[in-house]
Amino acid sequence: MFTKKVDKNNLNASIKIHSSRHTVQFFRFFLYKLPNSGKEFPSEGLRYMYLDSTNRSWSAGMKLINESGGAVQKTLEQLYKLGKSGDVAYVLYNDQSPKSIVNKAVGNEYGHTKGVVLLDRSQGFWLVHSTPHFPPVISEGYSYPHSGIHNGQSFLCVTYPYKEFDSIGEQLILNHPECYESSVPETFETDLPTLFKLVSGGTIDTPPWNRQTDLTSLGGTTFSSFAKGGQFEDDLYAAWVAPTLGSNLLVQFWPNSVGVLPSNCSLPQHVNNIKEISFESHHGNAQATSHSGFSTHVDHSKWCVSDQGAYTWICVGDINRNRGEEHRGGGTVCLNDQEVWKSYRQLVVKYEDCADGCKL
Template sequence: MDNDNPELTPSDRGLDVKNDALFHTLDQIYNNKTEVGYFMYSDHTPDNRTGNDPRGHAKGVLGFEQSGGFWMIHSAPQFPPLRSDGYKWQEKASKNGQTFLCLSLDYGIFNRTGTVFKYIFPYIYDVGFPAMFNKDYPMLRLFSVDKGTRQLHVQKAPWYDVIKLPTKEGVSFLSFSKYGKFGNDLYDGLLSNELQQDLLVQSWIATQKTAGDKLPSNCSIQYKVYNVNIMRFPGKNIEFTTSKDHSKWVVSKDNGNWLCIGDINRQKPQKYRAGGQVCFQNKFAWNSFKKIVKDFEAC
């Protein structure tokens, strides 16, 4: 799915083939011999480190040069590899469903990702930050030298933020992010109210330590939030439960044409964990995700 074809389309090859959009996007970091800046962050790194609280439950990649750059938000654990190790798909991530969202941003907009970092407070496991970006990207520069000792996260309420991120092609995205001290679920505590829509939420529930960790669907609020139970791809005879899907995405339930992709789950412990979602309105993209929801948890 991309801006020219906003429909979910099954690929004829796997992600382990170095000839797809994911590879070509990240290859700009791995094989770029010019002055390229990048951040790789994850709560589950390629070498099996975990970014524990207060670091966010967040996975992504920033890549940028003087003409602009990209921000990739994803759900795949232990991916991508360090730049020095070269590109390789993480086969362990193939076991469950994953999502990837990539935004192409102009140079002047890119520093807004530094503000997002203050709230999602990511665990950065690989970084390259040429000095040429010091002046224009001051917040990202601070994160580039952070060794875990600096308190670069937001220091006072409100513990959440909403940032507009227009892409190079003029598509309007909204980044919703929260720091752990927000102390509430991102979805029923922020997102549904901001979008003013009932929401269907897909997130990872298989690793919840106890049954009490699960956040049930919430109909006690003005804009209701429902957990997705089962997904089915029409015409493809592919069906699976949310316990087989590691992705984290949201669609507005009935209208609004909202689709969000991010990296934090609907779990009680993650009320107190940093993370976020990036949302946009597109009728075709919204419908493409909404129609794969076969069943959701009623209140």
């Protein structure tokens, strides 16, 4: 169902992909970059918690997110090694592109969406994340931006077979992301026309303005991808994800923006805003103990989780609950898994009740 972990110390699940000239290594994980509370070491904002198929409860990463050998660095290392080889296709997109790219201010017509796609002719990965100005362009190599240190950030990396990337391309075209660096060689165009259209600036100009599709990972796990365009003009979670999944949702998003939407209990499936997160029950490693609890005001991650155990959905994405982003593209990728759901659900300490303020 999942990939096999090969390095317990680095907490990296991996598989190898053999192409004609290279061996490409891809990964599959959920990762939570912790905020920097400012109470201890400066490196605190570079620590992360991690789970994968063989370790479905949170564990502290043995590396910092900016260090060689960590889960994100090991994943993106393949991009920096092989990106210019011509044997792979890749797309880097972010509504806040790296600061080294001049004259790249992104208007609201682009999606509020962040991620990386890398594949060869056999398989590849889709990394969905929330970090501004990340990752760097290929010529600069891997680093983690200072702007991503203070607040919490979310990452979901899934390995997919080659055939799924045409559907992923269709999802991304609907999102209309700012693709700040990309390469889709002509050898990929016949099989993956939507990915080629994406990097060529193509858009979708007719409804429907939202699309849900199931994606099957290389290991056979089904993920459900939700993508909306700006013309959808509604909240991703309350108007679509919650009723589609048939589940009440607790949503973590950046609450410091303008026009934040309150918790919504007007529909059969309720959507409640998370207010406080805690890893207290996951303190198997002393590196995480300083994060017994933190406010969502220092958490830039974007994810949601089913409220009750009758539904076991966990979704990681890139869009917030505010009025402005009702009119921007974005999405989320969901997994129905009891153990992963439990790991995320236990993080929620407080959420905003629709009737009477915060609820424990």
